[in-house]
Amino acid sequence: MLRRTFLALAASAAAITLGVGAVSAQELPKLKQKDKYKVGFAQTESNNPWRIAQTESMKAEAAKLGHQLVYTDAAGSAAKQVADVNSMIAQGVDMIFLAPREEKPLIPAVMAAKRAGIPVVLLDRNVDQSLAKAGKDYVTFIGSDFVDEGRRAAEALDKATGGKAQIIQLEGTTGSSPANDRRKGFEDYIKNKLGMKIIASQSGDFARDKGRQVAETLLQAHPGATAIYAHNDEMAIGAISALEAAGKKPGQDVQIVSIDGTRDALQAIIDGKMLATVECNPKFGPKAFETMARYAKGEQIEPWVINTDRFFDKSNAGQLIADAY
Ligand code: AHR
Numbered sequence: 001m002l003r004r005t006f007l008a009l010a011a012s013a014a015a016i017t018l019g020v021g022a023v024s025a026q027e028l029p030k031l032k033q034k035d036k037y038k039v040g041f042a043q044t045e046s047n048n049p050w051r052i053a054q055t056e057s058m059k060a061e062a063a064k065l066g067h068q069l070v071y072t073d074a075a076g077s078a079a080k081q082v083a084d085v086n087s088m089i090a091q092g093v094d095m096i097f098l099a100p101r102e103e104k105p106l107i108p109a110v111m112a113a114k115r116a117g118i119p120v121v122l123l124d125r126n127v128d129q130s131l132a133k134a135g136k137d138y139v140t141f142i143g144s145d146f147v148d149e150g151r152r153a154a155e156a157l158d159k160a161t162g163g164k165a166q167i168i169q170l171e172g173t174t175g176s177s178p179a180n181d182r183r184k185g186f187e188d189y190i191k192n193k194l195g196m197k198i199i200a201s202q203s204g205d206f207a208r209d210k211g212r213q214v215a216e217t218l219l220q221a222h223p224g225a226t227a228i229y230a231h232n233d234e235m236a237i238g239a240i241s242a243l244e245a246a247g248k249k250p251g252q253d254v255q256i257v258s259i260d261g262t263r264d265a266l267q268a269i270i271d272g273k274m275l276a277t278v279e280c281n282p283k284f285g286p287k288a289f290e291t292m293a294r295y296a297k298g299e300q301i302e303p304w305v306i307n308t309d310r311f312f313d314k315s316n317a318g319q320l321i322a323d324a325y
Pocket of ligand 1: 048050124125178206231232233234259260282314
């Protein structure tokens with residue numbers, strides 16, 4: 001009897017501490033079924049066509065469905081993105097779509113939303129899986145298989161070079177899930193290929209100009225490089241400028257493979273300056289809001305809603321460029 005009274009008191013004390021609408025450490029916040037929602041979308045930055053296409057897709061779908069979208073741009077700062085999520089919580093959004101810039105620094109934002117009783121869906125980038133879990137701390141991760149993207153890029157380079165390549169790797173944002181996973185997928189593929197070697201690897205922060213600067217420095221230090229693997233198209237386009245400035249012919253002296261499928265990359269493939277790019281589709285809007293509706297209905301959401309991606313090379317870039325972003 002005494003024990004039961006103690007447990008009841010402890011439970012009500014926990015509820016008071018958590019506040020109205022809040023949830024316990026174990027529970028995932030629920031989403032009520034409504035016609036219209038106030039939804040947050042916390043974007044990482046807007047400095048490349050991929051991010052702009054993703055934002056446009058989210059805004060267009062929210063407008064089509066009549067939902068109010070609270071949009072923030074963290075301008076490349078994980079600290080600002082955490083503050084953006086906190087501001088969305090203060091504004092009382094029903095749900096938050098978060099594209100976490102880096103795997104670890106966004107964990108406090110995920111946990112703060114959970115404590116406030118607001119469900120979070122991770123879009124396109126993931127968080128550290130040892131610190132937060134789908135189905136427990138956030139609803140799901142919607143996005144591509146970044147490891148497989150890296151593997152496919154390596155396979156394309158392997159086929160085109162007959163397994164012989166001295167590779168410069170331009171990595172994405174340090175600590176982000178696409179940079180970690182694209183590196184893993186590529187490196188795992190080439191580890192048993194004796195003729196393929198990464199001779200230098202450095203972050204270009206997924207940005208065109210940073211990619212160009214890093215490629216310039218690494219090409220000077222490694223004039224024998226025969227291939228560049230860029231974790232995204234923007235850095236690949238930067239690398240093309242660096243090669244041309246160094247008097248080298250991209251696509252002939254140095255093969256370039258990358259990931260995304262932007263219009264500029266498809267044009268570079270058509271122009272013979274780039275070998276291939278593995279698609280990473282940025283058009284998340286329809287899938288994001290469909291997942292939100294399924295969750296509100298009470299459906300069990302799978303921990304990873306996987307995007308399937310195409311592959312662009314000289315066999316199809318000409319036909320597909322009209323639809324590229
Ligand atoms: O998270 C996806 C990556 O982020 C895209 O490849 C890149 O272009 C973007 O900045």
